[in-house]
Every structure is written in structure tokens, then in C-alpha cells.
Amino acid sequence: MPALPPLKLTSTTKRKHTDMSNYTFATVIIADEYKAAAQADLSEYQFTAPLSADGSAPATHWMSSGAWGNDQLDFIVNEAVWPHVVSFGDSWQEAVAEQGLMPVVEE
Numbered sequence: 001m002p003a004l005p006p007l008k009l010t011s012t013t014k015r016k017h018t019d020m021s022n023y024t025f026a027t028v029i030i031a032d033e034y035k036a037a038a039q040a041d042l043s044e045y046q047f048t049a050p051l052s053a054d055g056s057a058p059a060t061h062w063m064s065s066g067a068w069g070n071d072q073l074d075f076i077v078n079e080a081v082w083p084h085v086v087s088f089g090d091s092w093q094e095a096v097a098e099q100g101l102m103p104v105v106e107e
Contacts, residue, residue, distance in 0.1 A: 024073055027065035027087045027095035034082035035062050041080060042072060049092075055102035065092035 028045075030038045035047055045068070050059030076086055087095030096102065 022070050023067040024070055024088060025066065025090040026068050026073060027063060027089075027092040028068070028076060029061055029063050029085040029087075029095065029099055029101070031083060032058075032060050032062060034084075037082045038062075038080070038084070041075070041082075045072065050104035051096060051099075051101040052104050053100060053102070055105050057104050057106070059104050061099070061101055063092065063096065065095070 028038075028047075029051065030047060038047060042064075045064050047062035047064045049063040049065070050057070051061040051063055052059055073086065076084060085095070085099060087098065089095075
């Protein structure tokens with residue numbers, strides 16, 4: 001197989017380098033009734049992925065998954081007063097399944 005040519009960076013493919021040493025991949029799941037409180041505490045993170053037990057609306061839980069600032073995770077784990085589940089690692093699918101939930105599929 002021939003070698004691929006070097007990637008040509010354009011204005012749409014240039015990426016700002018981010019130091020990931022202060023971040024951890026995690027999935028945070030909250031119950032619907034606590035979404036507003038969690039969103040108020042964590043304004044830079046959005047709980048936009050709806051979840052429910054059978055994947056149908058309405059959402060009973062919400063999820064945010066990805067690279068979280070370690071200070072934000074520390075706050076959630078040690079100080080947040082709203083109920084939550086934090087699953088460390090990059091598999092949101094496993095985190096959701098462990099809670100008996102599924103992504104809500106919009107029809």
C-alpha cells in the first residue's frame with residue numbers, strides 16, 4: 001500500500017493545541033428533575049443527551065460526556081448537592097447501560 005501524502009492543513013482543519021493534562025474523560029448522568037441545578041453549577045458543560053429506560057421520550061435523565069476539566073469533576077464528585085453518576089473513561093455507552101438507560105430516539 002502506498003504511503004499517504006502529508007495532510008494539508010487549511011483554515012478548517014487547523015486545530016488549536018489544548019493541554020489535556022488538566023482534563024479527564026468522563027460521563028456524567030443526572031436525573032431530569034436536577035438538570036436545571038446541574039446546568040447552573042456547570043454552565044460550560046451542557047446536559048443535552050436525553051436518556052430513558054426504554055429509549056422513548058420523555059427523557060428521565062440527561063448525560064454529558066467527554067473531556068471534563070479536573071476542577072469540574074472534583075466539584076461534581078465532592079461538592080455537588082444534586083444526585084449524579086460519574087463514570088470515568090471514554091465509553092459513554094457503558095456508563096449509560098450500567099444505569100439501565102438508553103439514548104432517547106426522537107421520532
